[in-house]
Amino acid sequence: MKLRQQDTTDLIVQARHLYLDYAQSNTDSHHVAVVKDANFAIERGEKFVIIGPSGCGKTTLLKAIGGFLTPLQGDILLDGKPVHKPGPDRAFVFQDFEQLFAWRTVLDNIVYALQVTKRIPKQEAISKARSYLELVQVAHAADKYPYQLSGGMKQRAALARALALEPAILLMDEPFGALDAITRNQLQLELNDIWQRTGVTIVLVTHSIQEAVFLGTHVMVMSSSPAMIREIVDTSHAEEFGSKEFDDISKHLRSQLIHHETRSEEIAQLSAVE
Numbered sequence: 575m576k577l578r579q580q581d582t583t584d585l586i587v588q589a590r591h592l593y594l595d596y597a598q599s600n601t602d603s604h605h606v607a608v609v610k611d612a613n614f615a616i617e618r619g620e621k622f623v624i625i626g627p628s629g630c631g632k633t634t635l636l637k638a639i640g641g642f643l644t645p646l647q648g649d650i651l652l653d654g655k656p657v658h659k660p661g662p663d664r665a666f667v668f669q670d671f672e673q674l675f676a677w678r679t680v681l682d683n684i685v686y687a688l689q690v691t692k693r694i695p696k697q698e699a700i701s702k703a704r705s706y707l708e709l710v711q712v713a714h715a716a717d718k719y720p721y722q723l724s725g726g727m728k729q730r731a732a733l734a735r736a737l738a739l740e741p742a743i744l745l746m747d748e749p750f751g752a753l754d755a756i757t758r759n760q761l762q763l764e765l766n767d768i769w770q771r772t773g774v775t776i777v778l779v780t781h782s783i784q785e786a787v788f789l790g791t792h793v794m795v796m797s798s799s800p801a802m803i804r805e806i807v808d809t810s811h812a813e814e815f816g817s818k819e820f821d822d823i824s825k826h827l828r829s830q831l832i833h834h835e836t837r838s839e840e841i842a843q844l845s846a847v848e
């Protein structure tokens with residue numbers, strides 16, 4: 575099994591002795607310590623996937639990279655500088671189909687995001703929005719409202735909105751988790767294609783081992799109780815479903831999760847054939 579070798583050539587994210595929790599203050603004795611002593615690095619332009627048992631802290635880590643959570647201890651560096659707050663260099667895509675503004679058309683959702691975060695002129699924002707809708711193959715729905723879209727189209731539109739911000743990092747929290755199997759597979763393939771075309775760094779949380787191995791260049795396995803990083807596996811050579819390397823890495827990841835006493839129903843979810 576090929577484990578990650580620390581390469582300091584072009585790191586976009588570095589977490590150093592990172593502790594995260596949801597304490598309201600240092601004197602809050604009832605707080606939940608979520609992530610403990612996490613150390614990891616993400617290279618620019620990779621697809622870094624996080625897996626682990628439900629509730630172990632995957633979303634919490636994404637929130638911290640996004641700047642929505644201040645570390646209790648340690649730090650997260652983005653391009654060598656500590657993350658203190660959210661910024662347009664990091665864009666989120668969530669699992670929730672309702673992440674678009676319901677009262678705006680698909681095009682306006684993107685134009686609005688561009689105008690608020692990038693402060694670019696409206697015509698330029700419209701042109702950029704249209705090009706990203708083309709990229710995610712939903713240009714035909716530009717003038718529709720979210721309620722008129724299928725789940726897959728909503729996720730494509732949310733992806734277009736995030737990509738249009740041209741972030742350094744795309745943070746994706748189970749983006750395909752609520753889709754049917756066929757749409758999910760299609761979007762996985764398209765995400766790979768978009769990644770190759772844009773070169774954006776992707777950090778993606780998933781419950782699916784198959785999705786992790788297929789999409790990831792590295793997969794970070796987290797354990798719960800305590801919530802720590804178990805290992806980081808190089809999956810960059812295991813893109814082909816059904817290849818020996820794909821199966822070997824999938825088995826290894828599954829065994830790591832079982833080893834960490836993941837509940838049986840979670841194992842079933844993690845192993846689900848999509």
Ligand SMILES: Nc1ncnc2c1ncn2[C@@H]1O[C@H](COP(=O)(O)OP(=O)(O)OP(=O)(O)O)[C@@H](O)[C@H]1O
Binds near residue numbers: 596628633
């Ligand atoms: N806003 C919050 N306030 C307090 N505790 C929280 C908050 N958000 C999450 N938690 C707790 O932090 C822990 C980690 O939650 P998190 O959502 O990061 O886990 P996860 O691994 O993403 O879970 P899942 O796979 O089920 O989505 C959980 O115990 C959760 O209850």
